[in-house]
Amino acid sequence: MSRLAGQLIMHPQITQGLGLVATTIGRDKVFRLIQYTARLLAWSMMRRGDIDGAARFDGLKTGLANVRKGKLFRPAEFLQSAVKLSARPVTSLQGPGQLAHVSQIVKQLLMATYYGTDMLIWLTQVGTLRLDKERLARISRISQKAWLFGILSSLVSSGSSLVKLRGDSRRYMLSREVARREAVADGEKQGGDRVSEEEDRREKGRALLQQRQQILSQLVMDACDVWIPATNVGYTNLNDGVLGALGTITSYMALQTLWIKHAAVARK
16 A cells, blocks of 8 residues: 555656645646636536535635735736846847837736735735725725736737747748758758758757747737636626636646646756
8 A cells, every 4th residue: 555655656747746736836826726616616506506505616716816815925026027027128129029028027017016906905804904995996996907907918918929939930931941052052061060950940940839839828828817807897797607717727728838847847
């Protein structure tokens, strides 16, 4: 029995999973997945008339939401990212690259505002701050608007990055074609040099494809997530079932991306 337990614990997938949830961001992604799944299940049970079951999952959703809010220094992470991005001069970029860069800075500042105001709401809920209902509602609305416009900024950044990447891909294909023709015309060039250059070009091509996949993944997640704060603010009117499903999908996608990154680090 102990041998079986040891094999289970040492299984690569389990080891990687434990390593993932041992990180702050890993736990947050897992909590978010459970939170929105609970929201979806609570809505489904309420529609079927299972009030007790709906109340249980609604309580789980609320509890996990409060746990995720209780991160006092989360805004500092986004402010630090904004400072790092601002350190690079915008004038060093061109066209879509400039728009993507500026939009990313705006996103980080807005997300810092979102988590900062969300922290104030949590401090009020636990009794540390004494805010009246009117002021709390105003802060909550500011929080949701910051989240909404933060996601919209991310969408602009992702769209601009795709345009920039398309230009980079065209230049890559052109340089690859020119190199191929030069290699054919240059009969005296050593075979080893051609192999090395071709491998470098393939590596660059794989990097461009990976970057495109990451941008598209972020674009899809933002396109789904944007409806949650938009509904909270009142700009749209989606029910808890739709919002729960959208949140579950994006949470799974984010967790999958984090899983892949964690696996890549573990292999090094």
